[in-house]
Each structure stands twice: as structure tokens, then as C-alpha cells.
Amino acid sequence: MAAVPLVLFxxxxxxxxxxxxxxxxxxNPDFSGVWxxxxxxxNLLPNEDPPLLPAALELFxxxxxxxxxxxxxxxxxxxxxxxxxxxxxxxxxxxxxxxVQARDRIVQIFEYQSLVRQIFTDGxxxxxxxxxxxxxxxxxxxxxxxxxxxxxxxxDKTWLDPMGLPHSDAMxxxxxMRRVDHDTLENTYTIDDPKxxxxxxxxxxxxxxHSDWSIKEYVCTENNTVK
Amino acid sequence: MMKRVFFAVVLIGGIAALRPxxxxxxxxxxxxxxxxxxxxxxxNMEWTNPHVFIFLDVKDDSGAVEEWxxxxxxxxxxxxVGWRKELINPGExxxxxxxxxxxxxxxxxxxxxxxxxxxxxxxxxxK
Numbered sequence: 001m002a003a004v005p006l007v008l009f010x011x012x013x014x015x016x017x018x019x020x021x022x023x024x025x026x027x028n029p030d031f032s033g034v035w036x037x038x039x040x041x042x043n044l045l046p047n048e049d050p051p052l053l054p055a056a057l058e059l060f061x062x063x064x065x066x067x068x069x070x071x072x073x074x075x076x077x078x079x080x081x082x083x084x085x086x087x088x089x090x091x092x093x094x095x096x097x098x099x100v101q102a103r104d105r106i107v108q109i110f111e112y113q114s115l116v117r118q119i120f121t122d123g124x125x126x127x128x129x130x131x132x133x134x135x136x137x138x139x140x141x142x143x144x145x146x147x148x149x150x151x152x153x154x155x156d157k158t159w160l161d162p163m164g165l166p167h168s169d170a171m172x173x174x175x176x177m178r179r180v181d182h183d184t185l186e187n188t189y190t191i192d193d194p195k196x197x198x199x200x201x202x203x204x205x206x207x208x209x210h211s212d213w214s215i216k217e218y219v220c221t222e223n224n225t226v227k
Numbered sequence: 228m229m230k231r232v233f234f235a236v237v238l239i240g241g242i243a244a245l246r247p248x249x250x251x252x253x254x255x256x257x258x259x260x261x262x263x264x265x266x267x268x269x270x271n272m273e274w275t276n277p278h279v280f281i282f283l284d285v286k287d288d289s290g291a292v293e294e295w296x297x298x299x300x301x302x303x304x305x306x307x308v309g310w311r312k313e314l315i316n317p318g319e320x321x322x323x324x325x326x327x328x329x330x331x332x333x334x335x336x337x338x339x340x341x342x343x344x345x346x347x348x349x350x351x352x353x354k
Contacts, residue, residue, distance in 0.1 A: 072332070095304065
């Protein structure tokens, strides 16, 4: 009987030669865990002013006006109708998300709207025949301690932030995610959308690890009073 | 010029951007700069997604009762800061602090509330 645990241990050791390693010393950085925006703001807080092209600026101003004058029960913001917030906004919502690292992909499980995002890290590229989607198609690769995520294939039905920053179906988002300390994840977003912005621009957000949280069910349509 | 216009728009339309508040019903339709305190009796609570709703009977200065709809964050997020649905029941008196709707309807975005026991609860769920 006493040999059974040893056998189990040996099998575990074969499959996971050194499972007890800190996040800082893994071959690829380990970002797994439940993360939550450190400080929630209604705007994306860009490092510089988003260089909106004239038509996009007009659209943004229209959204600002409508948002300030509308009935709270009439939707202006797409998420009010339970439309997925897209990238980067889904990460920035005041709801936690869990990052799970597998051999060939990284998976984000968002509590907000129970969305799931796959970031393929097996070297594949983006498909040439992408159908536009709310969350886009993401690939990732590690550069030292930084995970670089490349996402394309968006539709134009989401906002970049709750303020209503627009984007088009030509948007290309590059994220540079790194763990600045055990409890802090930093993500720098580069928004490259030549139909909406005169040049690419960046914004940085930080997230805190919540080891005692788990992702829960969230059903946006359950009792949504917005028309 | 574009820079100036952008900031003007942000300042006019988004002073509330500086204040953390949950997003589902667009919080820009609530006056975050002028939160109000309201005391009332719980008529009903809907412990549902996407947001928890508390319906309060509130007496105005003339003694007339008007119903307020108080909107907090999701049950998940509120639970993480100490809420339990059993804490709020019909007939109990609550003091709520929140941002009223800009269009004047008796709807508010909850910032915090105080139970009859004196226990204070955060209404946004992420403090």
C-alpha cells in the first residue's frame, strides 16, 4: 500500500519535471491567475490624445452628446444591449478575468458576459479569410518576459472604451503584457486603425492578481431593462 | 485643434470619467458630479444580472410617496465586497447614496448604501 503514493509521485514527476517553480523563472512567463483592473476609468487613458480622423471625431462627439442626454433605459453604449465589448475593452471592464496557459494557446475567461478569448501561441498566423468578429482573432508570442498579442479580424460594432472611442474593421491591436511583480500585470495596447486614427496610439493599464477569487457566471440578458 | 476639441468633448461629456463607476447602463446618463442621498423603504429587490435593482418607496417633502429605482453592480461583484441578498428585504429602511439620472427620472446609480443596522455597503463592487 505504501508504494502507491510513490508511484503517483513518480508519474507526476515524469509529466511535470519541475512543477514548483516561481512565475519569474518559468521558460515562458506564467501569467495564470484571476486578474482585475487596478483602477477603473471610463476612458482608455491614452498616453497621448487619440488622433481621431475628422469623421471619427464627429462620431465621437455625437456619442458624447447622446450619452449625456439620453434616457438611461435606452441603449447608446453597445454593451448595454449585452454586445461583447471587444478588445481591449473586455479586459478593462470592472469584472475579473482569468488567464489560463496551455501548451499551444492562452485562454482568457472573462466574467463579463462569460466571454472566452483564445490567444494561439503555437506559431500559427491569422487566417486569410477571417470573418469579422467582436473579439477578433488573436495570436501570441513571448519576447523575453513579455507576451505580445496580435489581434485582427474585428467588426466595427464595439467601442474601445465606455466613453465611446470608435474603431473600424481595419483595427489591429497589439498588446504587450508583462508581469511587473507577482501581483501586478501590465498591458500596453497599441491601437492601429488607419480608417479611424491618423496614426497608431498606445495606452497602458495595470491589473491586480486576486488569488482568492474565481470566475463566476454572469448572464447579461437575464434582467436587462435597456431597450 | 483636434487635440483641443478632443479635450473639450471629454471635459464636457466626461467629467464622470474620473470617477470609478460600473458600466452597464451607460453611466454617462447619470450625474456623477452631484450624487444624492435618499432614504426609503425597500419595496422589492431584484438580485439579478446584469445589475441588482432595489426599488425604494421614498416620501417627498409633501409626504407623497415616489418610487426610486436604485441600480447597483452585478450580484457577483457585490458579493465580493460583502453583499448577500438576504441583507436587504422588503419593508426595511435604507439610506442610499448614488448618482441620479440626468433626465430627471427617479433612477439612480448606486455608489453606497447604509442598512438599518448601520452596516455600509459599497454599491459598485470593486473597492
